[in-house]
Every structure is written in C-alpha cells, then in structure tokens.
Amino acid sequence: MKATLNNVFALGILALACQTAYGKTIEYTTDIAVVGGGSVGLAAAVTGAEAGAKVIVVEKNPYLGGSSNFAEGLFAVESDYQRAKSYGLTRDQAYEHIMEYSHFKNDGAIEREFVDESADNLRWLNKHGVDFEVVQISPKEPETWHLIKNREHFVHGAALVTALQEHAEKDGVQFLMRTPANTLIYENGKVTGVKAKDHKGNDIVIHAKAVIIGTGGFGNSPEKIDKWTHFDGKDFKPTLPLNKTGDGIEMGREIGAAHEGETLMLHPGTDGKGIIPLGNIYTMTWQPANMWVNAHGNRFVDETVAFSFAHAGNAIGRQKGHYAWAIFDDAELQHAKNDGVDNGVGVLVPVMTKLKNIDTEIKNALAANSESFKSASSIEQLAKAIDVPVANLKHAYDSYNLAATTHYDEAFNKDRMWTRPLNHGRLYAVKLMPYHFTSVGGLRINTQMSVVNTDDNPIKGLYAGGNDVGGIYSDTYTLWASGHAFGFATYSGRKAAQNALEYIKTGK
Template structure:
C-alpha cells in the first residue's frame, strides 16, 4: 500500500521543479514535490535570472530581439544538432513566463547582456541588495510561496530513488526515502524529473565527459547534484543523450582575492598555452564558453593570460576594456594591492615574475617559444595582428617587468543533458516514443547547446529550467486528463 497518493510527483525543488509544481497546480493537479535537501532552490539560488525574448521589459528598454532572430542564432550556433521544436516552444513562451513570475511578486532589474558581444536576454531578478549573485533566490522564494498557496505538498529531505511503472509501461509511482531513513512509496499518474544534473559527481563526470573534476575541470559542484534523476530516467527506459559540461572558463586559485585580479587577467590580453604559443583571437575571451573550449584542447587543458606592469597600470588608470555582469566594475585600481595579497597568501593561480624566463619557469611554459611569441606579438602591436587578426585597440606590447600571468582552465556551471525529451518535455525511449507519464525538465534534459553553452543568449540555463518546468507541468496535466 502506498504511503502517499497524488496525481503528479515532481522530483527536486530547483527552478525547474518549482516551476513544474506551480504550473501543474495552477492547472488543477494534485502535486507532491520531493526534495533531497532541507531547502528548496538548488543551484539556482546562486544564479541571477532567466532568459526571455520579446518581453515587455526588453521592449521598454528598446531591445529589438525577436524569437525568430534568437531561434536562428541558436540553431546556426549548434549547426542544427538540437531539437528545433523544443527551442522554439521555449523561446516563444519565455516572454510570458516573465509576466507569470511577476504575477507572483518577482521583480526584475531589467534585461541585460552578459558581455559585450552577447544579446540582452538576461532578466536579472531584483533584490534588496542590488545586482549580484544569488538574486534568483528571490525568484525561488516566490515560486515556493505560490506552490504552498496552491496546496503543493513538499517532502523535504526526501530523495527519490526509483520510478515505478505498471504492466502497461505507464508511470504509476515513485519510491523515495524520508528524513527518518524509511523507504516510502508515492502512488501517482505522472512524474517530472528536475534534479539539476550531476555537477557534484566526479565519477559521473569522468564517465560521461572524460573530464577529471578538480584536475582539468573546475565546474560548480552544488551539493546534491549527482545525477540521480538522470539515472532514474535511464532505468525507466529513457534514451541517453550526451552529457556535457555547461562550460565557462575558470581562473584557478583567485576566488578570495579582489575582483580586479580576475577582471584584469580575463581581459583580451596575450594568451598562450604551455608550448608558449597563442591559440585564438583574445578578443573572444570575453565569451568564457569559447575560452573554456579553447583551454580544453590544450596540453594539460590550461592557458595563461599574460600582462606586464605597463598594461596593469594602464588598466588601473583607465579601467578595463571589457566588463561582464559578473565582473561589472571597470575600476581595477586595487590590482597591485591584490597581487601583493596573492603573493603573501601563496595563491597558485597568479604568477608574478621579473622576466619572461622566470615566468616560464614558474608556469611550465616553454621559455624559448614564449620569448618568440612575445617578440612577434609586440611587433603586431605596432601594426596588425597577422596571426589571429585581433582588433587593434586590444593590442598592447609586453615590455616592462614585472610580468603577471594567470592559469585559465575549463570550468562551468555543472552538467547538462542526459535524458531525451520531446518538445512537450516527455521522456522518450530510443525509438523516440514517449514513456507514458514520465517527464523531465531543466539541466537533466537540457540538450539545446550541443557541445557549447549558448552564452550569446545569456540566462539560457535558468530560462530553460523555468520554461521547461512549466511545459512539463502543463503537459503532465494534459496527459492525466487524456488518460481519464
């Protein structure tokens, strides 16, 4: 006999799970949400807001971005390796989702770019502390309050373990373990998996992607995001899709230092690999997905951003060339103070040397090639970049010690993908046939980037989570109604 009986079980309470629960409850369903931790929100509590296209906020800011343009951008970016029907449904719904959230009391600062070359699709949630990390926790609180108002039952510290199906292959229940450690069974007609990927499971990451967490991959590792939802879906018959790391480059070992250190060393500076050779037009470094991809294809998966003291002083005097919504302050006047602090603390991500030869010895970069690369690069600064065609304004010669370098490695926000879904967020088997009553949303089913996160349309990760959560919620209700 089941311990609980409901219509829909939502597995996990991040933005996709909360959105699924609210949408399903608004559409009249009885919902139980299972969450393994003691609080809701998941990884999104660290985020800032979702993507939307064509929202009233963008229109008010005179941002002219249509669903058609955004759709073409992402399809061409991924070379049509993704589900265009799912992308179009997500994008078309995204503007209305902003109003849906506002109706719950969520406020937005506006629509923003992440970096210069991106579009202003990032709808950052307003807080009582201004723009910054964790803003989306305010959105999660509003979703949680709305779910409670609608009568959603929350079982916290209760991880789901298995999807149950009847003799006809339809979802009929979920097995979980409650906070007392007792196995419980919930009878239901549909289940929605929203467990947020496997960013905190090094073994899973290595098996699925080949990266070694903490060695050549430095993605966020949100406790609890271990891939259990993906595993449950696979065990229930869902087809496997490639699991990727949602990549964005990381500077190793600088987290506790002033923001100016990372801000300066992520400017379009000279960038070399361990062979002492350039690998890209450094102007593209502002897209940290591109930068992470470039690092992934180097020896030991590492690159080094290098400046000299004259470049550091230029930035300190004039501000940096490029800012982002994470490193939004162009004032880096405390760089020298931060570098001194790094030296005193023994931070390994920042290298300071009195010569290029010494810098090469400290970092392991090929000294002969580094000297040659710097000489050639300095020549380009007097004319044009004949190697990678870097824009003239970013070309600054390295001539004056001390020299500063930072190790840049692949990083990211966790895993995306693993579960095949259709445009209705139904989990599908290897024949692309929907599994009756099984749905998935958010990172577990995010297959819309192919091998590279679509950073040109920022807010995509949370936007996909919230919108696919809504789609899964409404389609689970439609499924139940059709079955009755």
C-alpha cells in the same frame, strides 16, 4: 546506578541507530510528484497547484533552488522589456541564429517553441512577483539577458526561487526536504510514482499520476562526467558544490529512457594557494586584453574569446594538461584598479568593477608561492616561473607586442582595441583552468517535455526539464542567447506540468 544509566544510554543510542538504519516506510498519494526543488521543480509545482492538482516536491538538499539561487538572468525575445527599449531582435532571427550556432544538433521543434514562448514565460513570472531588467552581457551577445531584480534582501536567482516558493506554499504544495529520490515506480509501461529516502532513513514511496524530473544535471559528479561526457571529471571542476549528481537522469535511464547531448557549460577560472574564489586575481582570468599561452609557451587563441565564457572554456580545455596562462603587465593592473574591468564575471563582478584589492591579493599569492600565480621583471624570468620554454614564450611575447604596435594581430586577428602592449613594468601570469557552471544534456524529451524511450515513444507519466534533458544544445552552451538555461528551466517546468495535467485528465 551508574551502570544502569549507562545501559539506558546505550539502549537509547542503539534505538536511535536502529531507527536510522531501519527507518519506516512512509507512503504518499498525489497527482504530481516533482523530483527536485530548483527552478524547474518550482515552476512545475506552482503550475500544477494553481490548476488544482495535489503536488509533492522531493528535494535532496536542505534548501530549495539549487543552482538557480546563483543564476542571474533569463533569455527572452520580443519581451516587454526589450519593447520598452525599442530593441528590434525578432523571434525568427533569434531562432535561426541559435539553430545555426548549434549546428542543428539540437531539437528544432523544442527550440522553436521555447523561443516563441520566451516572452510569455517572463510575463508568467511577472505575475508571480518576479521583475527583470534587460541587459547586454558582453559585446559579443545581443540584448536578450533579462536580469532578475532583487526582492527585499533576495538577490537575482534567489529572488525568483523565493517568489515561486511562496506561491507554491500558498497553493498547498508539500515539500519533502533532505529526501533524495532514487527510483521511479514503473509499472505496466507507465511511471506511477517515485521512491526516495529521507534524512532519518525512512523509505518514502510517493504514488503519483505523473512524475516531473528537474534535478539540475550531474555537474558535481566527477564519475558521471567521466562516464557520460568526453571531459575529465578531475580536471574540469564545478564552480559550486551543489550536490548535482545526475539522480534524475540516472532514474530515467534505468527504466529505458533515451538520453543525448551530455556536456558541460564551461568557463575560465583559477584556484590555488593564496587565491580567493571570485576575487580580484580570479577576475583577471576573464579580461580580454591579456595574452594567453599554453603549456608550450605559445599563443593559441584570440583572447577576446573571454567575452564568451563557454568558448573560452573550450579553448583552454583543449590545451595540453587542460590549462593555460593569462599574462598581463603593470599597465593592465592599473587599468583594472583605476578604470575597472573590461569584462565582468556575470553580475557577481560587473563590468567596470575596480579591483581595489588586487595588490593585496597579489602579495598574498606570491607570499604563499602559489602554483597558479607568478610574477617576474622579464619575460624570460616569467617563462621559468611558469615552466614553459623560454624561446617560445619570448617569441609569443615579442609577436604580441608587435601586433599591438602595428594594430594588426596576424596570428589570431585579435581586435586592436584589446591588443595592448605588455611592456609596462612587471609581468604577471595567472593560471587558466576550465570550470563549469553546470552540466547540460540528459534525458531525451519531445515538445511536451515527455521523456521518450530509445524508440522515441513517450514513457507515459514521465516528464523532465532544465539541465536534466538533452536536445537543447550541441557541444557548447548557446551563450549568444544569454540566459538560455535559466529561461528554459522555468519554461520547461511549466510546460511539463501543463502536459502532465492533460495526461492525468485524458490518459494521453
């Protein structure tokens, strides 16, 4: 009896394994197939469904939203929120600045349409239950960042994601979760669907009249970062593990799509033994009154670059070893504890947040002998602790304190407001490393969000948006236009669906 039961159990396990390894082929037919359930995909799905189209969304993760769940605000110009505050930045001014910032390496026609329609994009989201508050993210950016207001218990990006999800479900959009797409169906010069595999091992074949790609980039693939950008995928780390591995871009490239502009949205950060992600020590890496030095013990930049996180990531990333050190003293420590920080980490750690746990975190990091946090009673001792030449660091330190005293930073012209002497009590050093929020750049598109081939001809039936497309930025994210990536994601998803509907109707 026992042997029989064992045999039955073994057969059951074998059957389950066979079902997983040799799953069925399941076929669907739809008007629009959307690859990726983030803000691109949700905006596209809602737009398509509201127009009467049948829409299927395939999402590789067990949840919707992707990185949009953690994003905070959207770019817009001449919005109702700005108008209510009598804020005068115009679309023309914003467009001109963005183009000059990008050195005209972006697609001017796509950028123009996005800027011009950015306020309408917010109005569309308003109608779908998303509300905003316009804020200025730092002294170096204009007031274009429209922070998403919480919905019930959903915060920021998650509030937008859940609002669009509710509308999509109400309008009959079908979601296939834990189902990563892997191949576009490309026949007779046009895309007619997509293939995927679900978590049970079933092969999913979706026959569609149009396909929209919005898989969120390739930021969690060190291999693609190495292959597609000039960055080292080992040293330039993603902020969050969101399974963004460039699937949509890869599928497009496999059928001859052109690509351009692959890079990373960098920012400063730190990690190491005893250091809490986005904790108090981490937040000190974003503060403008620190002194930054590289592996040689030399200053290399005006440290107020911390206000522009993408620029700060660039400055750190180009140093030897792709790292630097931020140095501060007890006076800055007390300032952060009692008065609050001068530069927030988005709204996760708002400006003027008081770092009440900093003493405990410092104690724990030092007790762990953290490789990324050191303290000393003199600059000479600190130089030894962070392994930089003593003479170089002493010179940088003395010169910096002189600049603070004379109110003039001859080396890098740092604003005297942020050049404060570092000669109060103990000194601290936290290692600065380049992280990235997301990748940007990918498939080349036109103003209809249609993916084009290497001859710049549209690939019929294929559209893309968000961080899967190129031509939107140059080598650095357009931080001046705060919220640009999130705003463009929802805009491009809607635009792609509108043009996919027209293509389905007319064949053009």
